[in-house]
Amino acid sequence: MAKFKGAIVVNTERCKGCNLCVVACPLHVLSLTKKEVNIKGYNFAQQVLEDTCNGCASCATVCPDGCISVYKVKVENA
Amino acid sequence: MTKEEIIRPENLVYQKPTLMNDNPMHYCPGCSHGVVHKLIAEVIEEMGLEEKAIGVSPVGCAVFIYNYLDIDWEEAAHGRAPAVATAMKRLWPDRLVFTYQGDGDLACIGTAETIHALNRGENITIIFINNAIYGMTGGQMAPTTLVGMKTSTCPYGRDVHLHGYPLKMTEIAATLEGTAYVTRQSVHSVPAIRKAKKAIRKAFENSMNGKGSNLVEIVSTCNSGWKMSPEAANKWMEEHMFPFYPLGDLKDKQ
16 A cells, blocks of 8 residues: 655744644654754754654644645555 | 655645745744635635735734735725725726735724625625734734633623623624625634635635625634633634634525
8 A cells, every 4th residue: 555755844943833733743743842942042843753754734734834844755565 | 765855846745835925924923823824825826816916904913914925915004904905806806805804903993894895795805813802912802802701901801791792793794795705714723724725715716706795704813812822722712712603604605
């Protein structure tokens, strides 16, 4: 069965750390940084689980600031 | 497969709409405005109306929407956006004219303009962001504030004997003859966002096809005004706002 693999790129300088993407992700791929902050002083979102993402784009859909770009590939017989 | 192999231009499935520029938005973290801005940009892009869309921005938090979406904008006096939109649509019938208003702008100071523009059946779309509070000025009571809801000007909760009842503008609009499509949506979850996008698209199509006026209410959060985290605000909205402001289409004239 074909399977999808995904990855996200977060525009960390635009991110305001609202946490909505972390809650929206059905696979719990994202998390806010614990200590690291961006230029505005917010803890930003990042992809913490490398292999789990399936590119559903839920995180990017709920992001109010449009910080997330989603990439998705079809993987045969994975 | 490594992350570098996945992150290639040909695999891109979702990104910030190109009509939304890189200016950092002044909204608080987690504000619903950003999501609605994105939906408007996506719908205009999909309909290919980048050069034909004219928005009217309100007074309120969304007053700076012209800084974020690269289409033509006009700023109206407080509450007068539907009147300005009426004039523009009559002068340029081939343009997509829409207003973007909050509840303080639309349901309080602009009630008369809104009701009359809708009742005249002007071919415009009104996008109404209802967060039950005056967000920009510091969380005062709005006409749409729920009974018992605490704000900075009703710290013991809205009391019906003193402050009256919340105003359901969308229900009022549904009773008017001139309206073609009246709906209430929300942007708190992925399915809700997809539905809201469809509703905005339908409203824009109706106004381009001359079917009448359209009102899309978006029940939104104001987490700063409600003094909650964005996550808690979404939950609070589901528990308290949706029973009083039920989601769904109220009127869909064929």
